[in-house]
Amino acid sequence: MTALELAKRIRIHAVKMTAHGKSSHVGSVLSIADILAVLYNDILRVKPAQPDWKDRDRFILSKGHAGAGVYAVLAEKEFFPTEILNTHCQNGSSFSGHISHLGIPGVELSTGSLGHGLSVGVGLALAAKMDKKDYRTFVVMSDGECDEGSNWEAILFSSHHKLDNLIAIIDYNKIQSIAPVKDTIGLEPFADKFISFGWNVSTVDGHNIDDLKHTLSAVPLCKNKPSVIIANTIKGKGISFMENKVLWHYRSPQGEELERALKELETLHTK
C-alpha cells in the first residue's frame, strides 16, 4: 500500500468512527492523516506483531483528541483488526475518544490533556541517548497545544541536551477548538520561536506526501539539535464542506453529511 492510499483509508475510517461514535474532532484527524500515513508507511521502524520491540521507534500523539487517526493507522498496519475500529466510543471499548494506551497495542501513552506528549518524548529521546540506541522519537502536536507552557519547558530542555533523535511535528492547521489560532493566542513568528530556542526547523506542506517523506527520511534532520517540522495543514482536509471550518472540531458527520463525506473521500486525490 502506498502512503497516499493509507492516508485515504485513515480518513475513511476516521469519518466512519466519529460518525458511528457520535464523537468529536474529525477535522483534527483529517488534518494529520497524511502525516500519520507517511510516518507509519515509510518512516517508523515498528513491528506490528511485536509492539513492545525494544528498538522500535517511538510515536506519541500529543494531540490526544485525534486518537481515531492513530487507531485507524495502527489497524491498517495490522497491530489489530480493522473491524474493532467500529467500537470507537462505545461502552466497554478500549478505543476512547482521546487516545488511550489501555488494551491497545502500539499506543505508547494516553494523552488528551494537552501539553504532555513532548515532555514524554524528551524522556524517551534521553533514554535512547543514555543507552546509545538509535531509535527515534516522533511527537505529533497540535498548534493550539503550543499555548501550554509545559511544551516550552520541554523545548528548552531538549536543545540544551542536544536531543537530535527527537522530532516534533506540529499540525499547523491554524484553527483551534472554537476559533482561529491567530484570534486565540497567536503563535507567529512561529518558526523563529523554535530557532531562538535552539531547534532545527523545517516547514512543510502537511498534505504533500513526497514533501513529508523527503523531510522525515533523514533523522537526525540536524546533528546535535532537536527538530520541529511545522506542517502547514488544513483542518478537515479532504472533505470540501469540512475544510477550514471550525465547526468540525466538535461536530460529527451524520446522515447525508456522512454519505457526502465518504463519497468525496472515495474520489479524493491528494498530491
Next chain:
Amino acid sequence: MKTPTPLDHKDTRSGFGAGLLELGKSNPNVVALTADLAGSLKMTDFQKAFPDRFFQVGVAEANMMGIAAGLTIGGKIPFTGTFANFSTGRVYDQIRQSIAYSNKNVKICASHAGLTLGEDGATHQILEDLGLMKMLPNMTVISPCDYNQTKAATLAIAEFKGPVYLRFGRPSVPNFTSPDSKFTIGKADILCEGKDVSIFATGHLVWKAIEAADVLEKAGINAEVINIHTIKPIDKEAILTSIRKTGCAVTAEEHQLNGGLGDTIAQIMSRYFPTPLEMVGVEDTFGESGKPEELMEKYGLTVENIVKKVWKVIERKGKS
C-alpha cells in the same frame, strides 16, 4: 514489646539521598531528576557519583514529570526530586495522565512536606499532598517515619513496579528504626503493643506517638502504636486487628485531616468496625512561617495533643 529508643537524630531527606546513592550502585536503570533542588533533596552524592544518570531539568516541574514518564518507556526507573508542594499540586495533571493513568514506573520523591518546612511559610508547606496522591488510581503512597526507614523505603520502591509517591521532610528528627529493617510496602509496623487504644501515626508524628504512649503508660493506659508508613495500599488487616482489640483509635499526621491518614482510617473503621476515633492533624487551614517545632505546637501536632485525644477517645469508648 519494648518501645524503641532513638539511635540518633537525622533528617528523613538524607535517608532518601543515602538510599538513592545506594541504588545508583546496585541498579543501573535508576535515573534521578531534579527541578533545581538537588541540594535540598540530598541528591548531590548521586549526582557526583553518577553524572550520566542525573538530570537537572531546571525550574520546570511539569516537564520533569513528563520526562520521567518517557524514561520509563525507555526502560529506566526515574526518581524525581523536588519539594512535596511542587511534586504534587503543581504537576497534578502530568502525574494523573502521564504517570498514574498510564501506569508508568516513576518514583515521585518529595521533600519538605508539611509544617516542619518551617520559615519559608504557607506557600511551601503542603498539607494536602497525601490526599492528592492517594486519590489517584495506580498510585502507591509512602510516608516513612525516620531516616533509616526513608532510606529503606527508597530502596524498596525501586524494586516495586508502578508509580510511587514517597514523602519525607526537612528537619532533623529522632532516628529510631533499625538500619537493617527491610521495608515492606503496604505492611504496617506495630511499634508497641497495647490493649486500651490504637494510635495510628505516619511520618514525623510516629515518634511523637511513641512518646505519647510512654506518657500514657505512666497514667495506666496501655496504647498500641502502629506506624502506617504506607498510606496506600493501606494495611487494612493490621488496622482492623488492632481496633478489634482496643476498641478505639487516634490518628496522627502532619497533614490536613481532609484527605489524610485519619481520613482513610475513618473510612475503614466506619465500613468494617465502627468504633470511636479521634484525629490529630491540621484542621482545614494553611500553615504559616515559623520555627518547625513551634508550628507543630501551634497546630496541635504534639505529644500532648495525642495524649489528650487518647483520653477523649477512651472516654467515648466508655460511653458507647
